[in-house]
Amino acid sequence: MDWRESAACRTEDPELFFPLGEEGPSRGQIERARAVCRRCPVVPACTDWALLNTERDGVWGGTTAAERRTLRSREPAERRTP
Numbered sequence: 418m419d420w421r422e423s424a425a426c427r428t429e430d431p432e433l434f435f436p437l438g439e440e441g442p443s444r445g446q447i448e449r450a451r452a453v454c455r456r457c458p459v460v461p462a463c464t465d466w467a468l469l470n471t472e473r474d475g476v477w478g479g480t481t482a483a484e485r486r487t488l489r490s491r492e493p494a495e496r497r498t499p
């Protein structure tokens with residue numbers, strides 16, 4: 418079974434996970450997306466997918482694009498959701 422089939426965001430509006438930025442009014446949207454991720458059973462798979470595919474936009478596995486840039490700069494063993 419593909420991890421996406423268990424994603425908590427399957428029933429959410431996809432727009433929630435793609436804020437226009439990471440500051441100001443977008444912070445609230447990011448926190449609402451993270452609240453969905455916190456109850457999701459596939460966070461590690463989702464985060465790994467976003468890192469492997471260099472996903473540059475959106476909230477994946479509860480991480481923002483800026484957080485994933487930081488994670489990509491770390492050694493693989495250190496890569497876990499902040």
Ligand code: SF4
Pocket residue numbers: 424425426427434453454457458459460463464476477478479
């Ligand atoms: S971790 Fe978040 S973005 Fe990833 S599948 Fe789960 S709910 Fe969706």
